[in-house]
Amino acid sequence: MNKRPTKRMSLRSHIAFAGFCVFLLLLIGNLFWIQIIHGEEYRLKAERNQLSDTVINAHRGTIYDSNMKVIAQSASAWLVYINPSKITTDEQKTLLIDCFTEMFGLDRETVEKKVDRKESGYEKIIGQIDNAQKEKLSEFISGHKDQKLSTIVGIDPDTKRYYPLGSFASTVVGFTGSEDTGRAGLELKYNTELTGQAGRIITAKNALAGAMPNDYETTFDARQGYSLVLTVNEVIQYYLEQQLAQAIEETDAKYAYGIVMDVKTGAILGMSTKPDYDLNSPYTISSNKVLEELEKIEDETEKSSVKQEAQFAQWRNRTVSDSYEPGSVFKVFVAAAALEEGVMTPQTQYTCTGQIQVANYFQHCFHNTAHGTQTVAQALPNSCNTFFITMGQRMGKETFFKYFEAFGFTEKTGIDLPSEAAPVAGRTYYDVDHLGIAELSSASFGQTFQATPIQMITAVASIGNGGKLMTPYIVAKVLDENGNIVSETKPIVRRQVISEKTASLVAGYMEEVVISGTAKNAYVAGYHISGKTGTSEKLTVKGQDIASFAGFAPSNDPRIAVLIAVDEPQGVTTGGAVAAPIAGRIFENILAYLNVDPQYSDEEMASTTVTAPNLIGEDSSTVKSKASGFTVKVVGGGETVISQMPSANQPMPKGGIIVVYTEENAARQTATVPKLIGLTMSEANRAAVNAGFNIKISGTTQSGGEVHSYNQSIQEGTPAEQGTIITVYFKSDVNVSD
Secondary structure: OOOOOOHHHHHHHHHHHHHHHHHHHHHHHHHHHHHHHOHHHHHHHHHHHHEEEEEEOOOOOOEEOOOOOEEEEEEEEEEEEEOHHHOOOHHHHHHHHHHHHHHHOOOHHHHHHHHOOOOOOOEEEEEEEOHHHHHHHHHHHHOOHHHOHHHOEEEEEEEEEEOOOOOOOHHHHOOEOOOOOEOOHHHHHOHHHHHOEOEEEEEEEOOOOOEOOHHHEEEEOOEOOOEEEEOOOHHHHHHHHHHHHHHHHHHOOOEEEEEEEEOOOOEEEEEEEEOOOOOOOOOOOOOHHHHHHHHHOOOHHHHHHHHHHHHHHHHOOHHHHOOEOOHHHHHHHHHHHHHHHOOOOOOOOEEEOOEEEEOOEEEEOHHHOOOEEEOHHHHHHHOOHHHHHHHHHHHHHHHHHHHHHHOOOOOOOOOOOOOOOOOOEOOOEOOHHHOOHHHHHHHOOOOOOOEOHHHHHHHHHHHHOOOEEEOOEOEEEEEOOOOOEEEEOOOOEEEEOOOHHHHHHHHHHHHHHHHHOOOHHHOOOOOOOEEEEEEEEOOOOOOOEEEEEEEEEOOOOOOEEEEEEEEOOOOOOOHHHHHHHHHHHHHHHHHHHOOOOOOOOHHHHHHOOEEOOOOOOOEOOOHHHHOOOOEEEEEOOOOEOOEEEOOOOOEEOOOOEEEEEOOOOOOOOEEEOOOOOOOOHHHHHHHHHHOOOEEEEEEOOOOOOOEEEEEEOOOOOOEEEOOOEEEEEEEEOOOOOO
């Protein structure tokens, strides 16, 4: 007979069933929570525990100059990491901390924090170490096998950026940070193109977090970044940097910067700001002046702040990021606008009394000079303020501003470099609605507004380019890893600012500025150079000036434009005395490098150079009569001349010295180079010949006591072979005050 369940048994079964249902609901809820709500999170955690994902950094693209000379490149390096969860003893911990701080110079506290992260399976210690450092670390790990450091420390492939030419074009090229990303210059501007695509190595791990066999490994190769081919030419850049560095040394200026541009295309052939820095150690201060100032600061916080400011200052490309009052260089654009509009003609005359009334005050020419009656062709070499004020007033503000805008002074140039300063109406220039009579008059001779150096040279080049304003650029091509062209920059004409006829007329006036005007110190015998100087007082630093020059050459078929600015020169501060000589030396070197043949006038040929005769093979007893007009020194007892110094057909001064050798093993005759600075041409030539040397005259060759030498290619006291030709640079300090 079946017994019926008691009430107690029934209650128990109901409670058990209810409990089971609750358990089942909790289980289902937990599964829902794990799989649905946090499913993705736990899936990723599982993958992290089961897979090792190692990033393979891509090689950054190479940066080349226009002749494919490497400026920046990436090379293989190594990255060190640790797995803190594998550290089981204090001895392991101490060994690693000591090793990393001593071997790599890392901060001890930072390393300790990484080592102590027991829950972490990966902590980067340092990247971009070279092979020697990697081998040293490997030896350390092998030397402590008993501590099983190889299970804790890992070394992966990495890349490191190198700059073989050091400080070459540093403010243009820029540099990369610790994560191989661009921090400044082209490295920043083209960071996306240069970076490439990282690769990965994905490896399965066993239960003990060890690597599984290669069958469980998948590799995704890294793709190298694109490379850049610049328009910058290594040789032209070298000449530019050399002369800017010398300018700072000679004038004790704060900065000197310059640009060399292809007139017809807008391509940048050279661009530099001095002082600059070594791209391989960008955080190291290069300026001795700044280092001396830092040494004087005792407070560490203040010192750190000043140092950081100095670092940003040395990275700054002032040719595109800084603006300044251009001063009298701007007069070429006023002349061009006035002639283009017919407000002035080549025959228009104006009488300068040294001053002109503008509203309620008088505006003066430099040093209150009264230039008398003159045409536009004479006003530009004289840099006559009052004449150009008159030009501006006759044009009126609407016409003046039309050309101010057309020459590009109200917009960025669009150059492919970062941080180009943007003109701002009301701050860097007056717009047409706020261009009163006083502002118009001052702007007509280059004051009361600011422009960047890149704006100035682009505008000046347009006059040499038949009135066409170009977009400047510095990257010629982008290449893939196989050298194929991804993109290529084509010259862009922004607009026709003035006619070819007007441009040619103004170019001729600018050539006269170099021949006889304020830019005479930019003169180079044999080359036709058009240019204009400027001197402007800095608005931010009272009593300090910026001396500048801008021009192009050859005047009759322009190829290159050059802009030079010297910021806060000490002593003589005018553009004609400071910037023009630098420009002259740059023109001389670059035009010769570009194989632009000099075209000497009869006067230049007669006053500067002759050609060394070929004396090889001549009888030693009669060689002096064969070289009439030269001083000949015979070395050796042989009967026939077998070599000579200088060599045949080399340009040399009249009355120079030729040393001839009549024996194969005769010792080369040497002497000490004398001081050739601070002399007239005849004095310098005589001093050189007396010491056994020849001189090549460079710079202005105007006769009279106003011209004197200020530099020589081989320094005083240097031993050199007799007969050597020493370039001696001459300039004038008379009528160059602008």
